[in-house]
Amino acid sequence: QVQLVESGGGWVQAGGSLRLSCAASGRTFSSYRMAWFRQAPGKEREFVAAINRGGSSTSYATSAKGRFAISRDNAKSTVYLQMNSLEPEDTAVYYCAADETVFAGTTSQYQKYDFWGQGTQVTVSS
Numbered sequence: 001q002v003q004l005v006e007s008g009g010g011w012v013q014a015g016g017s018l019r020l021s022c023a024a025s026g027r028t029f030s031s032y033r034m035a036w037f038r039q040a041p042g043k044e045r046e047f048v049a050a051i052n053r054g055g056s057s058t059s060y061a062t063s064a065k066g067r068f069a070i071s072r073d074n075a076k077s078t079v080y081l082q083m084n085s086l087e088p089e090d091t092a093v094y095y096c097a098a099d100e101t102v103f104a105g106t107t108s109q110y111q112k113y114d115f116w117g118q119g120t121q122v123t124v125s126s
Helices: none
Strands: 002-007 010-013 018-026 032-039 046-051 058-060 068-073 078-083 092-100 120-125
Touching: 002 092, 018 032, 018 092, 018 120, 032 068, 032 078, 046 068, 046 078, 058 068
Parallel strands: 010 120
Antiparallel strands: 002 018, 018 078, 032 046, 032 092, 046 058, 068 078, 092 120
16 A cells, blocks of 8 residues: 655646645555546546656646646655646646556556545646
């Protein structure tokens, strides 16, 4: 089992940047592919970005492509989400998720992820 703790959320004006971090503890971090999801008020949780176990493969939601970048540091058991050119539509609670797997790729399916952090609020004002 792995425990996930997100940080780095906050308030930012449109066009600004934030960097989210998700620190993992417990099992071997490199055994998990990781992802970021978000949930805005009144909306369903949606996929943002994912990264495979080794960090060599990433995938993004259309809304995140070109603006967000997911990365990981297995030595620090941490995954990051760099968010640039933020828009009010990016306002949401952002969740880090982990899936222990033998597969080399990524997945955007939230059902695949067994472990979740508590979330960090990101608010983008216009």
